[in-house]
Amino acid sequence: MTDAAETTTVQADTAPVTIKKYANRRLYNTASSSYVTLDHLCEMVKKGIEFQVYDAKTGEDITRSVLTQIIVEEEGKGGQNLLPIGFLRQLISFYGDSLQGVLPRYLEMSMQSFARNQEQFRTLMQNAWGGLFPFGRLDEMGKQNMSFLENAMKMWQPFINQNPNAAAGPGGPVAPGASAEESLEDLKGKLDSLQNQIAALAKMKGK
Numbered sequence: 533m534t535d536a537a538e539t540t541t542v543q544a545d546t547a548p549v550t551i552k553k554y555a556n557r558r559l560y561n562t563a564s565s566s567y568v569t570l571d572h573l574c575e576m577v578k579k580g581i582e583f584q585v586y587d588a589k590t591g592e593d594i595t596r597s598v599l600t601q602i603i604v605e606e607e608g609k610g611g612q613n614l615l616p617i618g619f620l621r622q623l624i625s626f627y628g629d630s631l632q633g634v635l636p637r638y639l640e641m642s643m644q645s646f647a648r649n650q651e652q653f654r655t656l657m658q659n660a661w662g663g664l665f666p667f668g669r670l671d672e673m674g675k676q677n678m679s680f681l682e683n684a685m686k687m688w689q690p691f692i693n694q695n696p697n698a699a700a701g702p703g704g705p706v707a708p709g710a711s712a713e714e715s716l717e718d719l720k721g722k723l724d725s726l727q728n729q730i731a732a733l734a735k736m737k738g739k
Contacts, residue, residue, distance in 0.1 A: 582726050
């Protein structure tokens with residue numbers, strides 16, 4: 533059987549590879565015409581190869597659940613885990629919360645920012661005196677992320693203020709006559725602006 537993770541080559545501007553999942557839980561790579569495992573898909577992610585997973589019977593897109601399964605498999609292998617227990621507890625607590633809608637975008641922007649600066653992190657690790665990690669620099673980036681989160685919370689405040697029982701916050705009341713659609717578009721615009729600020733900050737650090 534051909535190793536799809538090694539033989540599948542996908543350019544950034546092409547469509548994602550289609551993976552089909554059958555009732556027997558087997559995964560089939562339509563690009564390489566071969567069965568693959570979660571380990572193969574994990575390697576594809578690391579190589580930047582985009583893919584989408586569909587239920588072979590219903591055609592439902594199950595990419596999210598398969599990616600989550602890969603994370604569970606990796607976390608269960610032991611060694612150095614990526615997801616701290618505190619983070620997992622906090623993440624679970626946001627399910628059903630009023631901020632559930634904005635949290636995924638914030639987490640995505642944070643991970644994109646970290647990915648853009650990963651070479652800088654590697655250099656800091658390699659050059660750390662005596663093998664000690666430079667927590668000061670990491671703390672500085674953490675504070676910047678917290679600042680971005682606070683800005684995101686302020687952007688969300690107008691939606692909270694639409695609730696007459698909610699206390700007024702730093703976002704202030706919604707403009708009279710503003711529809712929910714207009715408020716949503718305004719929030720999307722501010723989130724895009726925040727993402728541009730993160731990108732600009734990353735460029736400045738790369739100079």
